[in-house]
Amino acid sequence: MNTETSISTEEAILVAARKVFESKGFDGARMQEISDRAGINRALLHYYFRSKDKMFERIFDEALERFMPLLSTWDQDPDESWELKLKRFISTFITFLKANSMLFLLREIIRKPELLTSRSKKYRKGLNKFVLYFERLKQERQIRSDVDSKHIYIIMHSLCSFPLMNAIVFSYSLRISTKEYDELMAGYPEIVSNLLIQMLKHQNN
Amino acid sequence: MNTETSISTEEAILVAARKVFESKGFDGARMQEISDRAGINRALLHYYFRSKDKMFERIFDEALERFMPLLSTWDQDPDESWELKLKRFISTFITFLKANSMLFLLREIIRKPELLTSRSKKYRKGLNKFVLYFERLKQERQIRSDVDSKHIYIIMHSLCSFPLMNAIVFSYSLRISTKEYDELMAGYPEIVSNLLIQMLKHQNN
DNA sequence: TTTACTTTTAACAAGATTGTTAAAACACTA
DNA sequence: TAGTGTTTTAACAATCTTGTTAAAAGTAAA
Numbered sequence A, B: 001m002n003t004e005t006s007i008s009t010e011e012a013i014l015v016a017a018r019k020v021f022e023s024k025g026f027d028g029a030r031m032q033e034i035s036d037r038a039g040i041n042r043a044l045l046h047y048y049f050r051s052k053d054k055m056f057e058r059i060f061d062e063a064l065e066r067f068m069p070l071l072s073t074w075d076q077d078p079d080e081s082w083e084l085k086l087k088r089f090i091s092t093f094i095t096f097l098k099a100n101s102m103l104f105l106l107r108e109i110i111r112k113p114e115l116l117t118s119r120s121k122k123y124r125k126g127l128n129k130f131v132l133y134f135e136r137l138k139q140e141r142q143i144r145s146d147v148d149s150k151h152i153y154i155i156m157h158s159l160c161s162f163p164l165m166n167a168i169v170f171s172y173s174l175r176i177s178t179k180e181y182d183e184l185m186a187g188y189p190e191i192v193s194n195l196l197i198q199m200l201k202h203q204n205n
Numbered sequence C: 001t002t003t004a005c006t007t008t009t010a011a012c013a014a015g016a017t018t019g020t021t022a023a024a025a026c027a028c029t030a
Numbered sequence D: 001t002a003g004t005g006t007t008t009t010a011a012c013a014a015t016c017t018t019g020t021t022a023a024a025a026g027t028a029a030a
Helices: A003-028 A031-038 A042-049 A052-072 A082-099 A102-111 A114-119 A121-127 A129-139 A149-165 A167-173 A178-186 A188-200 B003-028 B031-038 B042-049 B052-072 B082-099 B102-111 B114-119 B121-127 B129-139 B149-165 B167-173 B178-186 B188-200
Strands: none
Touching: A003 A031, A003 A042, A003 A052, A003 A102, A003 B003, A003 B102, A031 A042, A042 A052, A052 A082, A052 A102, A052 A114, A052 A121, A082 A149, A082 A188, A102 A114, A102 A149, A102 B003, A102 B102, A102 B167, A114 A121, A114 B167, A121 A129, A121 B167, A129 A149, A149 A167, A149 A188, A149 B149, A149 B167, A149 B188, A167 A178, A167 B102, A167 B114, A167 B121, A167 B149, A178 A188, A188 B149, A188 B188, B003 B031, B003 B042, B003 B052, B003 B102, B031 B042, B042 B052, B052 B082, B052 B102, B052 B114, B052 B121, B082 B149, B082 B188, B102 B114, B102 B149, B114 B121, B121 B129, B129 B149, B149 B167, B149 B188, B167 B178, B178 B188
């Protein structure tokens, strides 16, 4: 067994598959394109992963495994102020989303919702931490009590995810190049943080 | 020429095609599924629309034609306050998005960016109206001048679009049913409006 | 070098999918 | 009803796509 060679071949396939599945989606992806990109014979894809479905699930799971823990890393540093926690989270989240295509996950989950419901059970509890944390802040009168924590969750995620998913359309609409759009987004995490903090703070006036 | 029959057949095909293309995407859509849904022979699809590509373009264009004018209806009622204008726009926009799948457009534009760049030229100028309007408000000192109008645009669209596109994932994450999610979203347009108005108003403290 | 095992390839098979076509069914008018 | 043009269908053809397989090439140890 030549472990050296087989790992590098498998890895080359995974890299190629990730790229193709992410850009074309499951339905648009072709086994031929993946093997071409990996520089190997198409039959090898089946030798290593049996079928297109199995290979896709491997890629999808890896993407989910990268994504989900991020959503659960919420209640570390219990001494940290909620403002700082929010800032830190938003900044990390947006950086992460730049590198990892959220659209890929969303597109495939909508195609086949079982991908989410059957494969992320172990993370589902963690997802609730955010809402519970903000419920507690409200009870402790640290933030306004007339906002729904679920709405905060939705607003925060929308502000973080959509501008990166929709970059093509936004840069077209705003009549700027994608490079200029990137520059525009440089200051964006700061703006989102401040907006949310402003929204949650007790009103002084 | 039996106009009556042929219009209703063509219309039945378009209704079916819209449904299938929107839920499966171009790559996942099957001509057979469309004709089954329309209750006609598959060859008729080609009789009326020549090819899958042509049929798709018809559906895509119709979706774009429904969507784009909405983004351009901005500078009506010049007497109206900007707050009211914003509220009215957000409310209309969210209602519209509930009925018309934004995800469909986004998915296909990312698959083939020419769909956007070659087919929406006539609307591109209108898209800029929003940014220009807010630039003017800033010069007139009606709103804070330290916010980027492009950021306002991005934030507003993200808050309106993403919660509807991502409904499956959000309701799963929040551990509520899709029905409960709909109820949660009932008060959402109001919240988005207030958030944006709060963000744009001059700070009193 | 021979042997046993793993990796890779070329060729093939099966089925799915789009698109074409000739003829049947239909609708309307003379 | 006969004739003309339109609409619809069944059958077919061509191509694409996934998946299989038998054999070749490679590797490492006895």
